[in-house]
Amino acid sequence: MSEVNLDDIQGLLRFGFKHHTEAVILLLRVKDPAAARRWLSEVEVTSAVTIQPVPPTALQIALTRAGMDALGVSSDAVGGFSEEFLEGMAGDANRTRRLGDVGESAPERWDWGGREREPHVAVLLYAMPGHLTGLQSGIESACAAGFDVVYRLSTTDMGGVEPFGFADGLSQPQIDWERAIPVADQEERAYRNLSCLGEFVLGYPNEYGLYTPRPVLDASRDPQELLPRAEDSPNSADLGRNGTYLVIRQLRQDVRGFWQVLNSRAGGVDVEREWLASQLVGRTRSGESIAVERPTTAVASASAKGGAPAPDPNDFTFESDPSGHRCPIGAHIRRTNPRTADLPTGGAGLLSRLIRTLGLNPDARARDLAASTRFHRVLRRGREYGVQVTPEAALRLPAPVDTGLHFMCLNANIQRQFEFVQSAWIMSAHFNGLHNESDPLLGNRTPGSGGLRCDYFSLPAADGPTRRLENLPQFVTVAGGAYFFLPGIRALRWLAAE
Ligand code: HEM
Known part of the structure; x- marks a missing residue:
């Protein structure tokens, strides 16, 4: 087992750059391939080695398939990337439908991305307060010979909450950087938050104990040994190793609509409105999981005495709340x-296991419909943008404000990770025994095939029938998006030299 070369991995895979409260994403298109390659071969990219001491600025680079083509990367190398990356986020009508990018969210309406306006390169700039303007102007002039800046995704530091007002960035998969998880396809009996390195970084074994397909080239294509060698094929040059895929989607949030609709469903009662909002998210605005029955008085009195650690916001599963009475x-x-x-x-015995494996346990049947989570994790790295308004102010807003999330996530397999979560779990009108409802925050309410409605939201109650909200409006609209490859740093230099 070879070691993990953090100096070849872009920092975003290990750090959220949280101290870097200023950020912008520059979307570029190649205008002069030779000059563009020159810049990409020299630009200083922040690696995953350390974030201590915090550098004043950080820079990350990712490329689309169109970008690789425009730079003149050879087609056999490009052809080794995954099908969904090659087709692009909006490159296929079925994918567009599955992702929920229809109606108001259709790619034809996007501000950027889509077939015609696919960016070539994304440059992610992060800066400590006061350092962004200088960094951005320096980078824009340095890359001007090779690229046009076609779009700037600006961000707003909202102090750890997303535009609807909920604490964000709380739950993340923990990555097995030490490679402690055995390389084997073995059944996991309990949920674990630790994910195999190969789920997030190409060139390492994933949760199946396999290497996710990636471009692996004959060593003759890399005579200078710019690229690392493949762990599973030591005589080949691994263009994927230490890289990953970056999904960027600009999600416009109707904060005014969200709070005004919940307020009217709550009959204008503040406590009821907050309760409803927490049911939609699964957490309170301050980030507490509503699935957990917390001994709040015990926690409050312990922390009043000083020193009691805050409860881990992720230390829970939904096992003790199978019917969704709490969450x-x-x-x-x-x-x-x-x-x-x-x-x-279920029980640990052989018989119980057999019954569960065969799906014969009627209680478990509905829950069975949600696939094992460990194959479908994403590492979220989004940034908020636009005008921040409090929920209280949103109730009084006469008109919508422009705000939302530049949703970004990293994953080694876009189809099995991001696309699965987005289509099977967020957008599907059928999920885990539910029907006619999609994600209450993100769902696209355009009826599906055959006019299938997806604008309900079920609130099961322990002491009575399930309450169902009806006619839930759409609160989130897609305004742009693309799939990128975030290469290892040696792979970036190889792509630039090709
Ligand atoms: C405007 C759009 C979105 C909003 C406002 C939003 C909001 C939130 C909030 C408030 C949380 C809870 C806090 C946390 O754990 O960070 C959360 C968690 C999460 N969201 Fe979203 N989200 C959005 C889009 C998405 C999308 C597009 C995906 C994936 C395709 C996604 C996947 C997740 C995941 C995986 C979690 C963590 C769940 C857990 O492990 O408990 N979100 N989101």
């Missing part, structure tokens, strides 16, 4: 991470 089955965090193991829960 609705369809809540955003329960859809995007059902925290399931490979089998539905």
Whole structure:
């Protein structure tokens, strides 16, 4: 087993650059391939080695398939990337439909991205307060000979909350940088938050104990040994190793609509409105999981005495709340991470296991429909943009404000990770025994094929029938997006030299 060369991995895979509260994403198109390659071969990219001491600025680079073509990367190298990356986020009508990019969110309406306006390169700039303007102007002039800046995705530091007002960035998969998880396809009986390195970095074994397909080239294509060698094929040059895929989607949020609609459903009662909002997300605005029955008085009195550690916001599963009485089955965090193991829960005995494996346990059948979570994790790196308004101010807004999330996530397999979560868990009108409802925060409410409605939201109750909200409007619209490859740093230099 070879060691992990953090100096070849872009920092975003290890760090969220949280101290870098200023950020912008520059979307570039190649105008002079030779000059563009020159800049890419020299530009200083922040690696994953350390974030201490915090550098004043950081820079990350990612490329689309169109970008590789425009730079003149040979087609056999490009052809080794995954099908969805090669086709692009909006490159296929079926994919567009599955991702929920229809109606208001259709690619034809996007501000950037889509077939005609696909960016070639994304330059992600992060800076400590006061350092962004200088960094951005320096980079824009340095790359001007090779590139046109076609779009600038600006960001707003909202102090750890997303535009609807909820604490964000709380739950993340923990990556097995030490490679402690055995390389084997073995059944996991319990949910674990630790993910195999290969789920997020190409060139290492994934949760199946396999190497995710990636471009691996004959060593003759890399005579200067710019590229690392492939762990599973030591005589080949691994263009994928230490890289990953970056998904960027600009998600416009209707903050005014969100709070005004919830307020009217709550009959104008503040406590009811907050409760409803927390049911949609699965967490309170301050980030507490509503699936957990917390001994709040004990926690409060312990922390009043000083020193009691705050409870881990991620130390829970939904096992003790199978019917969704505390946290609705369809809540955003329960859809995007059902925290399931490979089998539905049950006893440890052989018979119980057989019954569960064969799907004969009627209680488990509905829950069985949510796939094992460990194959569908994403590492979120999004940034907020636009005008921040409090929920209270949103109730009084006469007109919408322009705000939202530049959703970004990293994953080694876009189809099995981002696309699966987005289509099967967020957008599908059928999820885990629910029907006619998609994600209450993100769902596109355009009826599906055959006029299938997806604008309900079920609130199961322990002491009565399930309450169902109806006619939930759409709160999030897609305004742009693309799939990128975030290469290892040696792979970036190889692509620039090709
Ligand atoms: C405007 C769009 C979105 C908003 C406002 C939003 C909001 C939130 C909030 C408030 C949380 C809980 C806090 C946290 O754990 O960070 C969360 C968690 C999460 N979201 Fe989203 N989200 C959005 C889009 C998405 C998209 C597009 C995906 C994936 C395709 C996604 C996947 C997740 C995941 C995986 C979690 C963590 C669940 C867990 O492990 O508990 N979100 N989101």
